[in-house]
Amino acid sequence: MKFSIERGVLLKAVAQAQSVVERRNTIPILANVLIEAAGGEVRFRATDLDIEVVDRAAATVEAEGATTVAAVLLNEIVRKLPDGALVTLTDQGGNGRLSIEAGRSNFQLATLPKEDFPVMASSEYEASFTALAPVLRRLFDKAKFAISTEETRYYLNGVYMHVAEGDGGRVLRCVATDGHRLARIDAELPEGAEKMAGVIVPRKTVNELRKLLDDDEALIEVSVSETKVRFVTPSITLTSKVIDGTFPDYSRVIPQNNAKRLEVDASEFAKAVDRVATVSSERSRAVKLSLEEDRLVLSVNAPDSGAAEEELAVAYGDERLEIGFNAKYLQEIANQVDRENAVFLFNSSGDPTLMREGDDTSAVYVVMPMRV
Incomplete structure (x- = not known):
């Protein structure tokens, strides 16, 4: 495998991948990012077994191939390279090393076999819809402060995304609560979301998703099943398991007669x-x-x-x-x-x-x- 890529593009992709990686884990391969070069693009895939992020970036691919390398270390190296540098990554295969060259800098990083890298199983999604990034950003940003951090009530450790009856008809709704405060945010129901199962999106996924929603013009494709939720932008796919639990009946907590x-x-x-x-x-x-x-x-x-x-x-x-x-x-x-x-x-x-x-x-x- 050999490809060349602009430093800024590489940094954005690697930063997204390494933030998913768990710092403390007992499975060495989970600390790595899977790099796959093919055609005119490179894919960077990282997972903690609950979340998987795949970032696609344009690059000049001289030799196709794939390998895995420590995500946090790669991010640190790329971050310290000069702005605008052209970075060449080469994996000879067999020697267990990935070469990173930029100008006069040269790094050799240890690799692990790509075959050991766990890829999240694909899921049959029951509902798919698209929404503008600002709509999803508002739903999750305004709700996430109320997510519980109490691990014993694990079903409150995320944002409950579901279809509900609002004042003017059915809405896409996000709710979060920790028992002391509650946030309930509504948006217009997108086409295709009507049959969506209610899912609890975990706190870590909400934080990772936020990084995908900065572009006000971006259209995000959302797919939901009973066990997984997937968010797709033009360059990034974020797939996450949902929390296996029942969110409480929050409507009973919302006062109706406060005058x-x-x-x-x-x-x-x-x-x-x-x-x-x-x-x-x-x-x-x-x-x-x-x-x-x-x-x-x-x-x-x-x-x-x-x-x-x-x-x-x-x-x-x-x-x-x-x-x-x-x-x-x-x-x-x-x-x-x-x-x-x-x-x-x-x-x-x-x-x-x-x-x-x-x-x-x-x-x-x-x-x-x-x-x-």
């Missing part, structure tokens, strides 16, 4: 929460919201370190209310708001609070209160 309405500048609110939370103890991070007509006072009282208070002008016309929240949760929810104003809907100091962006109901957030 006390607070409207506040989302950016100012997030900054004010951050400021007053500075003095709170790291363990609880509790912030109290005291509401009365058109006035909100954020306060923290931490016996060990001190107290803080900040007042904000808001739109609020209901009875006086005092309610406490984890400062981190409040900030994360407020930071999801793309519009100027965030609307909070309260019931009482002990009930879940609903938050949305202005009058837009396509993105809804729920946060549980704390005792303060």
Whole structure:
């Protein structure tokens, strides 16, 4: 195998592959990337047995072939090569070495046989549809902050993507929750998604997928089966197992009758929460919201370190209310708001609070209160 490729193109492909590779694993081949050169392109394939990413890049192929090499090491080498360099990779076969040449630099890396590399079994996908990258980006970006990190409730360790009934008909919906906060994001249902099974996309897959969604013009092909989900861009294919579990009935958690309405500048609110939370103890991070007509006072009282208070002008016309929240949760929810104003809907100091962006109901957030 021998091919030449521009350093920037190679770096993009290798960086994508090495991020999938698990740093700590007991199977040496899983630390490697499979490089396959054929025709006028090179494919870089990496897997951790749960996710597989294949990145295709244009290259000048002199001799076709395939080999595997340490992904993280290859990424480090390519990253340190000069911008614009032409990189030539050569595998003689038989000597267990991959040669990397760029200008006056020459590296020899150990290889492992391509036959040992595990390729994820193909799946029969029950539903396939296409969506613009910004649509998928919004669905996953706005939901992922609420993914649980608690391994015992493994079915909450991802984003639940499914077809649901929205205000104006059926929608493509992403939901994530950790039991303390919940995010529910809707988008127009793409053609072909109607029969899609609901799947829980794992946290690591959500993070890897995010790297594919930066191009606003890109059309992403999504295929879903009961066990796998696949995302295809013009140059990258990301295939992942889905979490084998049942996502809870989240609709029971979303309050329907919260009538006390607070409207506040989302950016100012997030900054004010951050400021007053500075003095709170790291363990609880509790912030109290005291509401009365058109006035909100954020306060923290931490016996060990001190107290803080900040007042904000808001739109609020209901009875006086005092309610406490984890400062981190409040900030994360407020930071999801793309519009100027965030609307909070309260019931009482002990009930879940609903938050949305202005009058837009396509993105809804729920946060549980704390005792303060």
